[in-house]
Amino acid sequence: MQAMEILEALVGFPSVVGTPNAGIVAWIRDYLQNHGIDVTILPGPEGDRSNLFATIGPRDVPGYILSGHMDVVPAAESGWTSDPFRLRAEAGRLYGRGATDMKGFLAACLAAAPGLAQAPLRRPIHFAFSYDEEAGCRGVPHMIARLPELCKTPLGAVIGEPSGMRAIRAHKGKAAARLTVNGRSGHSSRPDQGLNAIHAIAGVLAQTVTEADRLARGPFEHVFEPPYSSLQIGTLRGGQAVNIIPDSCEAEFEARAISGVDPVGLLAPVRAAAEALTEHGFKVEWQELSAYPALSLDADAPLATLFADLTGCAPLAAVSYGTEAGLFQRAGIDAIICGPGDIGRAHKPDEFICADELFACQAVIEALGARCSA
Known part of the structure; x- marks a missing residue:
């Protein structure tokens, strides 16, 4: 199957x-197994969602993960x-939910898979396809543990997030919580007979603004x-x-952290201010979201150097x-971001990826396979 056909099938699943x-x-799983590729399904603790891990080539030597x-x-x-869940092609653009973020990358991987399976790989290429990334990367930790x-x-x-096939070396960390x-x-x-939850949370909000200004x-x-x-x-x-x-x-808070800073730690002063409300008779629940x-x-x-060579431009x-x-x-x-499409098209109506972006991604994956066969 061509990448466009595969993308059409993937977009057709409303995997929200x-x-x-x-x-x-x-x-x-069925597509990969039909090409003789070893697949492992990894159910998550939720019971109705799974990660998928596949290996092409030898298992007993280090290789590369396409995630x-x-x-x-x-x-x-x-x-x-x-x-949105039916791929529409028009003037070289392929419209559908997830076309860019990030079923386009999955389609390119799967389109390259039959050729990789026939190649004399000396190092393996693994597919690591996860669930619930859009909820704060909840699925992939279970796969990484395995x-x-x-x-x-x-x-x-x-990690094939949309980057215009330009490799990227860094991003911030993130933590989110609900109070x-x-x-x-x-x-x-009779305000003297109640406990005003909005008044109580106002102090927590003020603490958050103070911390944001300090950061x-x-x-x-x-x-x-x-x-x-932030x-x-x-x-x-x-x-x-x-x-x-x-x-x-109820309030939700988000922290984004530069390198070397724990994003969960950035929320600690907010949580401390919230939990202090229990001293005044309020019940407080703090839930980490992601x-x-x-x-x-x-x-x-080495990974950055490799992808500079494969893509033809510095990360x-x-x-x-x-x-x-x-x-x-x-x-x-070691990890790097490199995938087809533009993040600016993601999470919007009429999300799309261009057909030539799919083919360019597939070509880079095939080039990686050639390196693993050398």
Whole structure:
């Protein structure tokens, strides 16, 4: 099958983040097994979602991982001019949810797979396809934990997020959390008889703004925009009516960290301010939503040099968005970002990838296979 045909099949699975993904996993498994490729399905703890790991070539020597996620963000936003889960081709563009982020990369990998399976690979190429990346990289840690039993420690991991096939060496880490504060309701004429959850959470919000302002003063890592770690309040919900004491309020917080900074640690002052509310009779729940570390690959790392050669251009120093790459690096595997398409098209109506971008990605994967056969 050609990359476009494969992409059409993959887009047809509405594998929205946080939902069961058995359909797309089974299709990819069957496709690879039909070409004699060894596939392992790795169910996640949720029970209805799985990662998929495949090996082409020898298992007993180090090789390279091609990593991508099978899930997509929802497609309920207005502005779609066709069914988001049915690939539409027009003037060299291929429209559909996930076409760029990042089923295009998966399609290029799968299109290259039959040729790789016939090649005399001396080093293996592994496919590591994950679930729930769009929820903060929740699926891939379970697969990374299983790698020691699946393969020799790889020489590198290539995360195929859309980068215009320009390799990227760094991104920030991220952590997100949800705070729920519960007080006591009542009539607004008697505030002395209630516990106002919105009033209580206001102090936590103020602490967050203070911390955000402090982070903006450094330390700095100038490859990023902005060049410092950041903290923000992303959502706030609470109250029923103006004359009812609000008994509940919920806020979500996000931290993004430069290299060497723990993103979860950036949320610690916010959590401490929240938990102090228990001393005043409030019930507090703090829920970590997601967390992944920053990526930082040296410019002279062998993986960076390899992809400069394969793509014909020097890797970019850094990007603002996050990926699974930092998790591979934390596990002791060098990682780099390189995939087809443009991140600016992702998470939007009429998301698309260009057909020639698919073919360019497939060519780089095939070139990597040639290196592994030399």
